[in-house]
Structure formats: structure tokens, C-alpha cells
Amino acid sequence: MDRIEELNVKKICGCFEVEGSFVQCVQCGEGHINDTYKVTIDNHGKLRHYLLQRLNKMLSSEVEKLMHNIELVTSYCRKNIEANGGDPMRECLNPIRARDGKCYIYDGESCFRMFDYIEGAKTYQNADDPNVFYESAVTFGNFARMLSGFDASQLYEVLPDFHNTKVRYSNFLAAVQKDICGRAKGVQAEITWVNSHKYLCGKIVDRITSGEIPLRVTHNDTKLNNVMFDQKTGKGLVVVDLDTVMPGSVCYDFGDSIRFGCNSAAEDEPDIEKVHFMFDRYKIYLKGYFLALGDTLVAAEKENLPMGAILMTYECGMRFLTDYLEGDVYYHTSRARQNLERARTQFKLVNEMIAVYDKMLAAVKEIA
Ligand code: GN1
Numbered sequence: 332m333d334r335i336e337e338l339n340v341k342k343i344c345g346c347f348e349v350e351g352s353f354v355q356c357v358q359c360g361e362g363h364i365n366d367t368y369k370v371t372i373d374n375h376g377k378l379r380h381y382l383l384q385r386l387n388k389m390l391s392s393e394v395e396k397l398m399h400n401i402e403l404v405t406s407y408c409r410k411n412i413e414a415n416g417g418d419p420m421r422e423c424l425n426p427i428r429a430r431d432g433k434c435y436i437y438d439g440e441s442c443f444r445m446f447d448y449i450e451g452a453k454t455y456q457n458a459d460d461p462n463v464f465y466e467s468a469v470t471f472g473n474f475a476r477m478l479s480g481f482d483a484s485q486l487y488e489v490l491p492d493f494h495n496t497k498v499r500y501s502n503f504l505a506a507v508q509k510d511i512c513g514r515a516k517g518v519q520a521e522i523t524w525v526n527s528h529k530y531l532c533g534k535i536v537d538r539i540t541s542g543e544i545p546l547r548v549t550h551n552d553t554k555l556n557n558v559m560f561d562q563k564t565g566k567g568l569v570v571v572d573l574d575t576v577m578p579g580s581v582c583y584d585f586g587d588s589i590r591f592g593c594n595s596a597a598e599d600e601p602d603i604e605k606v607h608f609m610f611d612r613y614k615i616y617l618k619g620y621f622l623a624l625g626d627t628l629v630a631a632e633k634e635n636l637p638m639g640a641i642l643m644t645y646e647c648g649m650r651f652l653t654d655y656l657e658g659d660v661y662y663h664t665s666r667a668r669q670n671l672e673r674a675r676t677q678f679k680l681v682n683e684m685i686a687v688y689d690k691m692l693a694a695v696k697e698i699a
């Protein structure tokens with residue numbers, strides 16, 4: 332990955348409609364896909380901050396469609412927030428236009444986009460604080476509720492089959508077969524484990540196909556660090572990372588939050604003994620999600636929330652293992668075997684979730 336010094340940040344910022352002179356740029360954010368920087372601009376002695384992002388190469392090819400989606404979704408949210416007396420500058424992402432009128436620039440190598448920086452906000456990398464996790468549930472739930480009036484046909488499916496677990500499984504099989512890095516022999520146990528859970532793949536996709544579970548406009552990447560919290564009040568403020576906003580299922584959105592937040596350890600914890608599914612946290616999230624969204628969910632959605640958690644965790648683990656087999660080309664990694672260690676935490680969580688699946692279902696009934 333390029334180092335920040337190597338980027339011609341000043342020139343890139345100059346391509347956006349930003350008034351003032353460039354002061355500095357520091358890397359921030361914990362995303363696995365894009366590179367994120369906080370940029371400071373001096374406008375006649377007044378410092379203003381922006382968020383600059385360099386898109387992952389795999390997303391860059393779809394940048395037009397991606398930014399079309401983000402512009403539509405953010406402007407829809409902005410109107411909604413204004414109508415409800417909220418503060419759109421802090422409760423919504425605000426993309427900055429490039430001087431050529433587009434919402435991104437291409438510097439010959441990478442695509443960049445810019446947003447207003449949301450001041451006085453913070454993110455969390457774990458759900459140790461129950462209030463934080465509860466707030467994230469309410470914030471993601473409200474986001475889904477807000478978008479329920481949004482016409483999904485306006486959106487491109489930028490990342491087709493993003494949560495199609497069957498397709499993810501075939502990609503995984505192809506990676507095992509090609510084994511371009513010769514890593515498959517070292518992960519036979521993990522490969523066998525994924526294969527033995529293949530029966531999970533159709534559990535939600537098939538119900539979407541049959542119409543039992545409705546498609547809605549969902550976020551599709553609802554991990555805790557994709558919500559920003561107000562530093563002063565501790566309240567959930569804004570949902571970020573909108574690259575994956577597409578038609579999807581609330582079972583996925585609910586499930587991905589559980590996958591990340593109900594892990595007793597980090598997503599990439601190398602010591603698997605530390606990794607456990609925390610049922611209490613699951614109940615906390617369930618309460619917050621139901622508060623925000625419960626009355627709009629149909630029975631099939633409610634019944635499949637626990638399966639959404641199992642599936643998102645299974646799928647995510649499979650994606651990490653696939654990337655490991657393909658040579659760590661998609662997710663950011665900072666050490667060897669990190670993707671493998673990520674995959675292992677997910678598989679451990681799936682085992683523990685399956686063991687308490689009945690309890691997970693009972694909690695839905697109880698809270699609903
Ligand atoms: C990626 O961008 P980030 O870090 O919020 C990924 C998600 C995975 C997640 C795993 C566009 O999310 O699908 O669940 O990593 N986003 C994309 O931590 O692939």
C-alpha cells in the first residue's frame with residue numbers, strides 16, 4: 332500500500348470544491364477496504380476538516396455507480412433529517428463535489444472522494460460498553476427505517492451478490508481449487524469446516540428468492556465501527572460506509588452487527604481461546620433493533636434474525652479464508668496470516684452460535 336507521503340494529497344484536494352489552502356493530511360479509520368484520511372484546510376485563518384478516501388481498486392471500477400448510489404441515499408437522508416428537525420451536517424454524510432461536477436476524482440491510478448468531516452464524533456472498535464452496542468442497534472435500525480420509503484429501483488447493485496452466500500461459497504471453492512499461493516494444504520481443517528457447513532448457504536437467499544423474506548434497502552456492512560457516536564452525548568449519530576447500501580435483507584444487517592459486536596475478542600484475535608459468542612450482547616442488540624424497527628418487520632424476518640447472524644459470520648469467515656487463499660488481495664492486512672486468523676474467529680463464533688441457536692430464537696420471541 333502507498334504511504335501517505337507518496338500521495339499527492341494537496342493536488343487531489345485541489346480537485347474538489349474546497350476553499351482554502353491545504354494544511355495537513357493524516358491517515359485515520361479502521362476500515363478493511365478503503366484508505367481514509369483526515370484533511371485540514373485553512374480558509375482565511377479558519378481551519379476546516381474533511382474526510383478523504385481512496386477507494387479500494389476492486390470498488391474503483393464501479394465508482395460512477397457507487398457514487399450515484401451514495402449521492403441519492405445521502406440526499407434522501409438529508410431531507411428526511413431536516414424534516415425531522417435534525418442536524419444534517421452531523422447526522423448524514425455530505426459528499427463534496429469535484430470541480431468537474433462529479434463526486435469523485437481519478438488521478439490516473441486511484442479514485443478519491445471527499446466528505447465533510449463530522450466534528451465531535453467517535454467510533455468504537457468493540458462493543459464492551461453495552462450502551463454503545465445498544466445505541467448502534469438503534470442507529471442502524473433507524474437508518475433502515477428511514478430508507479424504507481426510498482425507491483430501491485434507483486440504486487445500482489454495485490456489488491452484485493454481496494451477501495449471496497451460495498455465490499460466496501462457489502468463489503471460495505474456486506479459490507481452493509486454484510490455490511494460487513499454495514496455501515490450501517496449510518488450511519485443510521478450515522476448508523473441511525467450511526464444506527461441512529455448506530447447508531447454511533441457502534438459508535436466507537432461498538427465502539428471498541421465494542419472496543418469504545422481503546428485499547429492503549439495507550446497509551449490508553453494519554459492523555459497529557460503521558456508526559459514529561456523538562462524543563458529548565454518547566448517542567448514535569450517523570451511519571457511515573455507504574458503499575454497500577443496496578437491496579438486501581434486514582437479517583443480514585442485524586446479523587453482521589451481531590457477528591462483530593458479540594465477539595468477546597477482536598475480529599482478528601490470533602488466540603482462538605479468547606473468542607466467544609456473547610449471548611448477553613446479542614439480547615442487547617436485539618432490544619435496540621426492535622425498538623427502532625420491530626413494528627415494520629414481517630414474521631419471516633423476525634424468525635430469521637438469528638440465522639442472519641450465523642450466516643453473516645459464516646460468510647464473512649469464508650470471505651476472509653478466500654482472500655487468504657488468493658494472497659490477501661482484498662482486505663487490508665498488517666501481518667501475515669491475518670486473514671486466516673480472522674477466518675478462524677468467525678468459524679469459532681459460528682460453532683458457538685449454532686450451539687445456542689434455540690436460545691437465540693427464544694430471545695426474539697421474548698423481546699418481540
Ligand atoms: C469490510 O469496509 P469495512 O471494513 O467496514 C467489508 C465487509 C466485511 C468487513 C469485515 C465493502 O468492511 O463486507 O464484513 O470488512 N466491506 C466490503 O470486517 O467488502
Ligand code: MG
Nearest residue numbers: 362556557572
Ligand atoms: Mg467501515
